[in-house]
């Protein structure tokens with residue numbers, strides 16, 4: 001057995017959509033979770049979980065993604081007891097629908113669920129207070145944030161979510177995001193409160209910025225959204 005002395009933390013990249021996936025594991029029990037796996041890299045992630053002799057009990061989606069198909073369904077074919085998790089506000093299917101304030105436990109570790117809508121209604125941030133880490137999905141990105149122009153997006157909702165649920169965490173919490181398009185892997189509460197070019201503005205200025213981003217839709221959107229509402233089940237992937 002590979003010796004894993006302390007909290008297990010791995011950050012993995014899926015390069016087609018620049019998505020970050022995270023594996024967290026309890027060294028005492030080997031129970032683990034995987035946050036935001038992608039179908040294209042599910043086999044790679046499964047291999048790593050097996051190499052580290054981790055037992056993934058939850059596949060945690062931060063939201064119904066629009067730019068890639070989730071890997072939770074694919075991973076469940078390899079780890080049949082793993083439960084796919086999604087917010088009860090997402091409108092999507094999962095084995096476990098979670099609410100704001102709920103706690104996810106794996107071995108001696110736990111994650112608090114904080115509802116952070118605005119990019120989508122069902123966005124959540126997973127917080128490990130023990131390790132001073134939060135996994136924000138697309139609610140907050142490094143020096144940015146998730147777009148608010150589709151899937152129930154609302155800039156004013158997002159602004160309130162970030163300030164109430166993420167920037168209220170202590171300054172020294174590290175933040176791990178859903179995407180980065182220039183290769184920056186992580187940030188912190190203090191850093192984003194001081195340097196985020198969108199969220200350091202007033203709510204009105206933020207709404208103005210977000211309503212004028214004029215971004216093209218994600219390339220995989222028409223395939224990803226219907227599939228992710230069904231936990232990435234291949235029967236719902238359009239070819």
Ligand SMILES: N[C@@H](CCC(=O)N[C@@H](CSS)C(=O)NCC(=O)O)C(=O)O
Pocket residue numbers: 016017065066067138144145146147148179215216217218219220
């Ligand atoms: N070009 C990418 C999609 C880029 C994009 O729209 N990213 C989203 C998160 S995934 S829905 C976003 O919120 N971006 C915010 C920003 O400011 O860039 C693709 O085709 O996949």
